Amino acid sequence: MKILLFILALLPLSLKGQLFYDFEAVTTEGWIFNNPGRWECSDDQPLSGERSLHHIYDNIESGVDIAALPVDELQASLGDVIWRFTIRHGSDPSSSNNWGLFLAADAGVDHLCPGEEVSGFVAGVNMAGYDDTLRIWKCDSGVLSPVITTGINWQTDIGSEGVASIVITRSPEGLWEIWVGIDGEDPLHAGSGECYEWFDVSLLGICYRYTSTRDRLLWLDNLSVEGVFITDSYPPVLRDAWFESGVSLVIVTDEPLSSGSLQPANFMMGDPGVHPVEVSAAGTVTRLLFSGPFENRVSHYLVIGSLCDGKGNCSGEVDTVITLSIPEWGDLVITELMPDPDPAVDLPPCEYIEIFNRSDLRFRHLQLSLTAGSGVTSVTVDRFGPGEYLLITGSNCQWDDTSGIRVTDVTFQGTLVNSGTTVILSDADGNTLHGLVYDSGWFNDKLKSEGGWSLEMKDYDYPFQDRINWSYSVSPRGGTPGMPNSVQSHNPDNVQPWPEALYALSDTALSILFSEPVNAGVTEARDWELVTAITGSPKKNSSRPYNGKKKSGGQKGRITAVSEADRLRREFILSCNPPLEPGVLFVLTIPETVSDYGGNTLERNSAGTGIASLPDWGDIVVNEILFDPLPGEAEYIEFFNNSNLVVDPAAFFVSSLNEQSGDTGKPAWLSLIHRSLMPGDYFVITTGRESVLRCFPESGRMAIYETAVLPSLPDGGGQLLLFTQSCTLVDKVRYNALMHSDILSGVTGISLEKIYPSAPSLELSSWHSAAGTSGWGTPGIINSVFIDNHGSGGEISLSSTRISPDNDGFEDILQITVETELTEVVISGTIFSDRGLPVRHLAQNLTGSGRDIFYWDGKDDSGLTVSRGLYILFFHLTGIDGKTMHFRKVCAVIR
Helix, strand or coil, rough: CCCHHCCCCCCCHHHHHEECCCCCCCCCCCCCCCCCCCCCEECCCCCCCCCCCEECCCCCCCCEEEEEEEECCCCCCHEEEEEEEEEECCCCCCCCEEEEEEEEEEHHHHCEEEECCCEEEEEEEECCCCEEEEEEEEECCEEEEEEEEECCCCCCCCHCCCCCCEECCCCECCEEEEEECCCCCEEEEEEEEEEECCCCCEEEEEEEEEEECCCCCEEEEEEEEEEEEECCCCCCCCEEECCCCEEEEEEECCCCCCCCHCCCHEEECCCCCCCCCCEEECCCCCEEEECCCCCCCCCCEEEHHHECCCCEEEECCCCEEECCCCCCCCEEEEEEECCCCCCCCCCCCCCCEEEEEEECEEEEEEEEEECCCCCEEEEEEECCCCCEEEEEEECCCCCCCCCCCCCCCCCCCCCCCCCCCCEEEECCCCCCCEEECCHHHHHHCCCCCCCCCCCEEECCCCCCHHHHHHECCCCCCCCCHHHCCCCCCCCCCCCCCCEEEEEEEEEEEEEEEEEEEEHHHHHHHCEEEEEEEECCCCCCCCCCCCCCCCCCEEEEEEEEEEHHHHHHHHEEEEEEEECCCCCCCCCEEEECCEEECCCEECCCCCCEEECCCCCCCCCEEEEEEECCCCCCCCCCCEEEEECCCCECCHHHEEECCCCCCCCCCCCEEEECCCCCCCCCCCCECCCCCHHHHHHHCCCCCHEEEEEECCCCCCCCCEEEEEEEECCCCEEEEEHHHHHHCCCCCCCCCCEEEEEECCCCCCHHHHHHEEHHHCCCCCCCCCCCCCCCCCCCCCCCCCCCEECHHHHHCCCEEEEEECCCCCCCCCEEEEECCCCCCCEEEEEEEEECEEEEEEEEEECCCCCEEEEEEEEEEEEEEEEECCCCCEEEEEEECCC
C-alpha cells in the first residue's frame, strides 16, 4: 500500500486525463457500434449546442443498438473516476424500451447489454425489467445487482420530454456516488453505495433496447470520463481481505489477477500453513475455499506468493493478518418489529424489522437471511459495527424524512402477520443468530393493537426472553427504527428453563421441547442418560405426580445422537438405543450444563416418557375447574393421569355439553404438540397462563399450558366431556356454583376440586371448594381437599374421627371405607344426628364391590352444613344369599 501511495505521488498531472465528447462534430470517429449506421451526431432536437449523439435508425422490428468507446487505459485503482453525461429518453421506460450506459465493461461491443456475457458497471433504467427507478448496477457475467438505487422514478420524475444531467463518481476504495439534475437544474446528490469490485475493462458504451414503434428516441450528450489514463505497468495491489465463512476467504485486488496467480499453491493460511482446495475469481474479487474451518474470533496469517495481472506485472510476496469475525448465536438480534403499520402514527406506513449488533465485533460483507413466515429475504451488509442498527423494510418504502436510519436496499419477502408469526435471522450457512415467535396480542392495549405502533425489545442483554422482554413502543412517533428503543430498560432473565414437553416419536426417537432457547451444550449425546423408572409403574390413585425424579430401576438405554429440530434451539431430537419397550416408563436425565442465554440452568433436569397409549374410561379425568374467575382473569381446567400409562394430551379434546339441546360445543384440544403425560401427572389448560400464575402463585407452573380456546364454562354451571381423538368418551363432569361450600360468602375466583381423582366425576359429593389456605385453587399440584383412599382394613373405617367442614383444607371431607367378604352386595348408608334423626343419605340400595368408599362433606340432604356435635354413621349391607351385615361408627363435627 505504501508503494502504491508513493507511485501516486509521482504520477505526472498529464496522466490524470479526461475523455470528452460534445458531439458538435458531424463525425462519430473513435466510436464503435454493434450495428453501424444507426447512430449519428444529429441536429434533431439536440440536448446541448447544435448536435447530440442520436439514435436515428427507423427499425421495422424491435432491436438492441450499442455505441461504445474504448477506455482500456482507465486505471480506477489509481484515482477517482468521474463520469458526466446528459441524456433524454423519449419513451416511458419498460422491460422492452430502456437504456443503460455501461460506465466500464470487459466485453466487446456486441455483448454490451445486461444478460450478455459481460462484466462491469452500468447506469440506467429498467435494466432488470421490474421498475422505472434510476440505478447503478454491477453486472457480473450478465447478472445484475444494485450498487445505488436513487429513488428517482424516470417516468414520473423526468418523463419522455425531460433531460437528465448525471454525474457519477467512484473512489479507488469502491465508494460510488451519483448526482442528478433535471431540465438544466444543478445536479443534486441522489445516492451512494459501496462496491469494492472492479473488472479488466475495455469499453464504455450505451445500450439502447426498443420496440419497432419506439426507436429513434434516445439522445446522449456532453459525455466525459475523468480519471487516470495510463498503460498499466504496475502489479496488482491487495486492497482488502476478509472471511466470509469459517472455510471461505475473500481477497480484493485493485485489478483482476492472472490465471497463474489463481493457483492454490500461491496462497497459504496459518501456521503451519495450509493451501486452499479451490480458488475462483470474478473481476478483482478472488475466493479461497479451504477444507476445514478456522477458529472464529482469532487472527490468521495469509501469505500470497505473488500477485500478477494479465499484462505480466507481478509483485513479490504479500502477507496480511485477517481476523475471522463471523456472528454467532445472539451477536446480531432483532430488537424491533412493525407488523401493523397502518394507521401510521408518525412513521412511514411500512412494515420493518430492526437488527442490532450487540457484540463488540465489526462484521464485514455479511450475507444474512431473514425469514418471516414463509418469506425469506437475503440481506447483504458491507459493514456492521458494534452498537449499530440496521433496518430491513420494503424497497418501496421512503425513509427520507427520518434522518439517521440505515436502511437496506432489499425487497422484503416476508409478511409480518399482525396476529403473530416466527421471525428468524440467520447467516449465509443457515445458522440461526436470533429469532422470536411474536404475537401482537401479547399486550392488553386495545388502542395500540389497532396499528401504527411497533413492538420493541426492552433489554438487549437478554434477547431470547419471550413476551416479558417486549412491549409496544412508547415513542410519540409509534416506533424507534434505527435508534435505541423507547422501552429500553434493565430486564434480566431470572426464570429457569425447564423441559416443557418430552415425547416418544417412535421406539428409537424422542422429541424434547424446552420452555425457552437453550445453549449449544445440549447437543452432546454422551451427556444424556435414559433409564427405566423404578420397578412397578405408579399406581392408579397415586396422590403425587410423576415428575421424572423417581429412583431408577437400573436398566439403562443410551442416547446416541442429538440434533436440533427447531431453529430457535428449543426442540431437539434424541436417538436412543436399545428401542423403548411399550408399557415401560423411562426417565431422561438432561445434562447439567444446559442453560438458557441468560445463564440460568434448568429448573428440572429430568423428565419421564414412554410409548404413549390410549386410556380407558376414568384413566384421564377432570380434576379441578375454575369456571368463575376474578374479573379480568382467566378460567382453567385441570386434568389428571389416573392410570398406569403414558398418555399424550394432544390425543384428547374437551367440549362443553348443552344440557337443554344436547349439543356439544367447539372442541378444545388439550395440546397442539405431543407430550408425555406420566402416571400421576397434572395438566392444566387456560387461555391466560400469566393470569393463572399471578392468581395462584403456589401452583405448578410447569404443568400449566396456554391454549387459544377453552370450552364454554358458564358461571351458572354446565357439563364437560373429555374425548380421545377417536371420539371415545373417557370422562364426564357436571358442575355448578351450588357445589361450592355454603359457608363461603362468594365463590368468584375459587376453583372446584375433586376430593380424589378416582372419585366419580358426576357425583356432586366428589367435588369441593378449594381451601382458602391454598389460595382458593391448586392448578398443577395436589388438590387442597385431597383425601388419601387407603383405609385401615377394618369392616368400616373412617379417614378421621372428626370432620371440620370450614373449607380450610384440613379434614373438610370424611372418607368412609366399607369392606366385606360379601360379593354382589347391596349397600345403604345413612348419617344420623345424636338424637337419632336422619340428616344425610349417603347410599340407598347401591350395588357394592366388596370394598367401597363413600365421602361426607358435612352437609345434610338439603346441602346445608350441619351443626356441631356427634353423628352416627349406619351402613346396612345385604348379600346375594340374603345374608345381612350392619356397621356403626361415630364421628364428631367441629367448626
